[in-house]
Amino acid sequence: MSASTSGEDAQEFYGRWARLYDLIARRTPGIPALRRRAAAACRLERGDTVVEMGCGTGANLPYLREQVGPEGTVIGLDFTGPVLERARELTAEYDNVHVVRGDATSPPFGSIPEVAAVGDAGDVDAVLATFVVGMLEDPAGAVDDWCDLVGPGGHVVLANAARSDEWYAPPVNAVFRAIVVLSTPPTTKLRYEDAPHLRLDAKIDAAHARLRERSRAVADETHVFGVVRLTGGRIGP
Numbered sequence: 001m002s003a004s005t006s007g008e009d010a011q012e013f014y015g016r017w018a019r020l021y022d023l024i025a026r027r028t029p030g031i032p033a034l035r036r037r038a039a040a041a042c043r044l045e046r047g048d049t050v051v052e053m054g055c056g057t058g059a060n061l062p063y064l065r066e067q068v069g070p071e072g073t074v075i076g077l078d079f080t081g082p083v084l085e086r087a088r089e090l091t092a093e094y095d096n097v098h099v100v101r102g103d104a105t106s107p108p109f110g111s112i113p114e115v116a117a118v119g120d121a122g123d124v125d126a127v128l129a130t131f132v133v134g135m136l137e138d139p140a141g142a143v144d145d146w147c148d149l150v151g152p153g154g155h156v157v158l159a160n161a162a163r164s165d166e167w168y169a170p171p172v173n174a175v176f177r178a179i180v181v182l183s184t185p186p187t188t189k190l191r192y193e194d195a196p197h198l199r200l201d202a203k204i205d206a207a208h209a210r211l212r213e214r215s216r217a218v219a220d221e222t223h224v225f226g227v228v229r230l231t232g233g234r235i236g237p
């Protein structure tokens with residue numbers, strides 16, 4: 001299956017499930033606190049520019065807007081049209097939050113009028129990606145590109161579901177695994193050749209490991225009963 005076919009599958013899938021996903025994304029217990037923490041881990045200052053890769057229905061965008069204030073810029077990028085419509089509804093009150101359509105592995109900033117000024121190294125202060133890297137063909141390569149985009153001193157923050165050894169972990173993991181399977185586009189590759197959660201675990205590990213390699217300072221945290229891993233990196237030279 002080609003990368004573009006699996007990309008089309010993902011877009012069709014998220015398009016169909018946008019409302020349901022939005023409910024899970026914003027209402028699951030523990031998730032709003034995680035989103036606030038992920039935005040704080042971007043270490044933004046007022047007036048900064050932050051890009052959220054794979055922003056989905058926009059659940060993180062208000063928290064990022066809170067960090068950069070009215071004088072900053074928030075860009076939410078996703079390749080699925082219907083989730084972006086929801087994200088636009090949620091952020092309609094802010095004129096400095098731009099929700100744009102495009103591929104997180106090759107952000108089209110220069111060609112989008114609202115964000116045409118963004119895209120050179122150093123223009124972006126932080127990149128956030130929550131529950132996204134497991135969907136990418138080459139998650140470590142994407143993390144490299146995001147580190148290059150923010151440049152030395154900028155921040156890249158990843159949050160993903162990860163398995164935990166705590167005593168209460170089995171039921172919580174089962175819920176997350178169900179969310180992972182439900183939120184994995186039904187490509188032949190993901191669904192039938194591999195157990196989706198194992199394949200996702202490997203991709204997530206590769207992405208977080210690459211962020212650690214590229215960072216001169218790293219903060220690792222776990223949230224939501226230990227099953228969500230958050231890594232924030234201040235990028236080195």
Ligand SMILES: C[S@@+](CC[C@H](N)C(=O)[O-])C[C@H]1O[C@@H](n2cnc3c(N)ncnc32)[C@H](O)[C@@H]1O
Nearest residue numbers: 014025054055056078079080103104130131135
């Ligand atoms: C599990 S959802 C997470 C959404 C959001 N980050 C959140 O925390 O709720 C994954 C999102 O990543 C988007 N996505 C996956 N691969 C992408 C890519 N290559 N470029 C842009 N968006 C992508 C999907 O369209 C979907 O909205």
